Amino acid sequence: MFTWNSTTVDEFILVGLTGRQDMQILLFIVFLTCYLVTFIGNALIIWLSNINPRLHTPMYFFLRNLSCLDICYTSCVVPKMLINFLLVKKSISSNACFTQMSVHMSLGITDSFLLLSMAYDRYVAICSPLHYTKIMHPMLCISMAGACWVGGFIVSLINTVYTLQLPFCGPNIVNHFFCEEPTLLELACADTSLNKTLLFFSAVIVSVIPFFAICSSYVYIISSIMKIRTTGGRRKAFSTCASHILVVTLFYDTIFFMYLRPGTVHVANQDKMATLFYSVITPMLNPLIYTLRNKDVKLALRETTRKATLQN
Template sequence: MADGRNSTTVEEFILLGLTSQKNIQIVLFPVFLSLYIVSLTGNIIIIILSRISSQLHTPMYFFLSNLSFLDIWYTSSIVPNMLINFLSVRRNISFNGCVTQMFIHLSLGGTECYLLLSMAYDRYVAICSPLHYTTIMHPILCIKMATGSWAGGIINSVVHTVLALQLPFCGPNVINHFFCEIPSVLELACVDTSLNKTVIFFFAMLVVMGPFFLILITYGYIISSILKISTSVGRRKAFSTCASHIIVVSLFYGAIIFMYMRPGSTHVEGQDKMATLFYSVITPMLNPLIYTLRNKDVMGAFVDIRRKTFVSEK
């Protein structure tokens, strides 16, 4: 085992990326550029609509605009560097750049877990206590829940990043990934990383599985309340208010649980990259599409703004 104190400190890392085949990289560049543009456009539209449309000034869309803002930075912390590397011969990233990327990714990933829980609670109150909805989900509570979500994600990231910075990195410096994800970075440390891996597992249970189980419990109550509705039309309407959130939760948690909650012996490099790609790049792109296409309020707000814009230009 190398001694970090007597070894050369790594000043940069080399990212292997999704593939080493140049012809495939050339094909992937326009694909991911398109995905990135769609993701940015969709999430920016959600934020703008939530701000300027009075019919979207509700707790649900307050949390959704937070999620869209998060997704913009989530993809922006990864995709631009990935696009550059598709066209570069040498895919290097500085040590500080790698740490920053890791910190942002961990912060936003943890925040999204808590935001999805906040959105589940909002749907629970709307369906299980509709008469008290405006009283319970008042703006101050929504701000506290959103602030708590961001604080929880940042605390999670600070812990992992600080522990990672205590490790000596003396070579090799090749990361078998398309960005600085913490498990891949820890593999390059010159000392035993059992403590870091234990902390990762503990926080995965706290930040990932904790909110996930609470979401499942919340939807247990929601489904129970929906089944008590006497008419099929009422049940369908109640379920439709949760459908978009259920899809987003399933996509995000399905990939992230597959990535972080499997035994170490079952990890396969290609599968890990695909799972990470899905929850950190694909899901943020799908979120605005899911909420827009399946939500009449968002579509209605978009149509109203387009109509007003058209009338004002005449």
């Protein structure tokens, strides 16, 4: 139980993406569309990979986790943002604000760990194809996915505990469209150097280390692919990794921009755009990337559609 300072604010006011009232309805329509595309696209991948035996492999097990994570990630941010587009006073209670901050951070960290797990799966599939089914057995996949979710929760909990010990006595204007820790720290009525240091090292652990581990795995993957004698074999091997590489690039570029810069160079509008990209745009693009570039998913979709048509 934390003892809150008696001057702690009861609510925060979210500035949002823009203060222009004439833009609110347009932004509502745009982000409602993005949210629906994200939800439907990721739900479709989860459904297809569950009902189609062709997709009952470790790769699609992790993809199901990623799709579930993307739905939760955007649902943590977008619904409140949509409501605020329609309100004059864009307030959020302090409890809801810190909860949103903690859940968003936990899901973001889980995303990073999950992308690392997917890279390991591709490494084993291409570098040790004869031992793939033996190494990537179901219990290992479940354990890896579970570790990603638990790891995200633990790292987020540590940062949240330290943030909750800070007094927030005003102002309560959050120059963002949701409660994100770097922005909230600017409103604390105390020295936040420890919190910022902890946040920085957390970002290094959960993003820089996984990113370089992913890059290292792809060095071995590409080396193994180049040893394949046939052009068709090399093309097929590359195609199984291309979607993952693109998703990794989209995710980590904005994460690095947001969390691995010195505090003095943060610019509110740039931070909003970076956060918007990895919290809203990337989860929307992920199912498109995996369906448009993945023959197995497209084939499973065609088969399911054909069966549904014949039944009707």
